[in-house]
Amino acid sequence: MRSFLLRLSIILLTQSYNLSESATSECTLTGNSLENLTSILTTCQEISIANLQVPAGETLALYAQNDSIITFEGCITFGYKEMTNFLVIIHGNNITVIGAPGHLIDGDGARWWDTFGSNGGRKKPRFIQFQLKNSLVKGLNVKNSPQHCFSIFESENVILTDITFDCLDGDTQGGHNTDAFGTGYSKNVTITNSTVYNQDDCFGINSGSGHVFTNNFCYGGHGISIGSVGGRENNVVENILIKNNTVVNSENGIRIKTNYNTTGIVRNITFEDITIENITTYGFLVRGDYRNGGSAGKPSPGFELSHLTFRNIHGTVQSGGTNVYIFLADGVASNWTVENIKIVGGQRRVRCSGIPSDSNFSCEEQNGGTKQYL
Ligand SMILES: *[C@@H]1O[C@H](CO)[C@@H](O)[C@H](O)[C@H]1NC(C)=O
Numbered sequence: 001m002r003s004f005l006l007r008l009s010i011i012l013l014t015q016s017y018n019l020s021e022s023a024t025s026e027c028t029l030t031g032n033s034l035e036n037l038t039s040i041l042t043t044c045q046e047i048s049i050a051n052l053q054v055p056a057g058e059t060l061a062l063y064a065q066n067d068s069i070i071t072f073e074g075c076i077t078f079g080y081k082e083m084t085n086f087l088v089i090i091h092g093n094n095i096t097v098i099g100a101p102g103h104l105i106d107g108d109g110a111r112w113w114d115t116f117g118s119n120g121g122r123k124k125p126r127f128i129q130f131q132l133k134n135s136l137v138k139g140l141n142v143k144n145s146p147q148h149c150f151s152i153f154e155s156e157n158v159i160l161t162d163i164t165f166d167c168l169d170g171d172t173q174g175g176h177n178t179d180a181f182g183t184g185y186s187k188n189v190t191i192t193n194s195t196v197y198n199q200d201d202c203f204g205i206n207s208g209s210g211h212v213f214t215n216n217f218c219y220g221g222h223g224i225s226i227g228s229v230g231g232r233e234n235n236v237v238e239n240i241l242i243k244n245n246t247v248v249n250s251e252n253g254i255r256i257k258t259n260y261n262t263t264g265i266v267r268n269i270t271f272e273d274i275t276i277e278n279i280t281t282y283g284f285l286v287r288g289d290y291r292n293g294g295s296a297g298k299p300s301p302g303f304e305l306s307h308l309t310f311r312n313i314h315g316t317v318q319s320g321g322t323n324v325y326i327f328l329a330d331g332v333a334s335n336w337t338v339e340n341i342k343i344v345g346g347q348r349r350v351r352c353s354g355i356p357s358d359s360n361f362s363c364e365e366q367n368g369g370t371k372q373y374l
Pocket residue numbers: 002156157187188210
């Protein structure tokens with residue numbers, strides 16, 4: 001029912017106007033100033049952001065009226081300043097955000113990149129925050145984020161589709177923590193048919209429910225993540241479907257990580273039909289020991305990880321990596337379905353713990369059947 005309604009609303013949204021027709025000139029924000037933004041937002045529901053140079057240190061804050069259509073056209077650029085706010089915020093209800101053919105939202109992140117990401121060095125803006133309800137974001141073409149790219153926050157019933165996030169330059173120019181899609185405090189966010197080249201999570205969920213991540217291609221980052229969960233105001237992630245995605249040349253394939261010495265719930269998560277390729281560290285990872293980007297040494301017991309399904313996950317890990325690593329305290333995990341996992345190549349042996357005994361899943365078997373551990 002839900003997917004039918006979503007699909008219907010996409011059809012209605014995309015048919016209700018001519019994609020190649022621009023907003024009127026009074027409703028077009030262009031040039032190198034935001035001085036007309038407030039009047040455009042109060043008088044227009046069909047807004048065009050066209051060949052705009054956002055002044056250094058300012059935020060293109062699109063608090064749109066209900067039922068607005070916002071189209072990005074041409075090249076959108078940003079002046080350079082150290083700052084921690086977002087470069088763009090898009091907020092509203094029943095909003096359609098469209099990237100017109102040929103447009104580019106270019107963060108020119110190299111001006112901020114210093115290999116430290118959000119952990120230090122220059123103060124870097126985050127790129128785009130969506131705070132949307134009942135909305136569609138389609139066809140955005142985004143390049144070189146200073147740090148985190150899309151933050152989907154306090155949102156409900158949002159579809160993001162046909163998004164390209166190309167942060168490949170970060171590989172050689174010091175990009176770090178360039179997470180593609182991150183979401184928290186949200187419900188029913190669907191991300192589909194999108195392509196990511198970056199240096200951190202392709203998709204990460206800190207809290208929320210009802211999210212769908214399908215048909216996406218992730219290259220070069222840290223893979224698809226639930227977490228890290230724990231230690232925030234909301235520490236529940238549930239009813240998530242992650243299906244038909246490909247993760248290539250990344251640190252991890254798929255993972256779930258909960259923060260050490262925190263509490264929370266990770267429930268009813270499905271990872272299905274995932275292809276991984278040339279993963280450096282972990283193909284399939286579930287860990288309860290996460291602290292400060294690394295391990296606290298042991299997993300902590302404050303979580304429930306139940307009703308998890310891992311099905312049809314296959315591909316390759318580099319020889320220095322580990323195919324499968326599950327590191328959980330005894331008793332936190334229950335009711336897992338693990339079927340048809342074929343991850344090969346990793347030679348680094350690890351000892352797993354906390355796998356539910358009735359899941360019929362053996363970490364040793366996945367890691368070469370040996371009892372040698374590092
Ligand atoms: C999210 O989707 C679920 C299942 O379709 C639905 O029951 C729920 O009302 C939706 N939540 C919101 C906030 O729209």
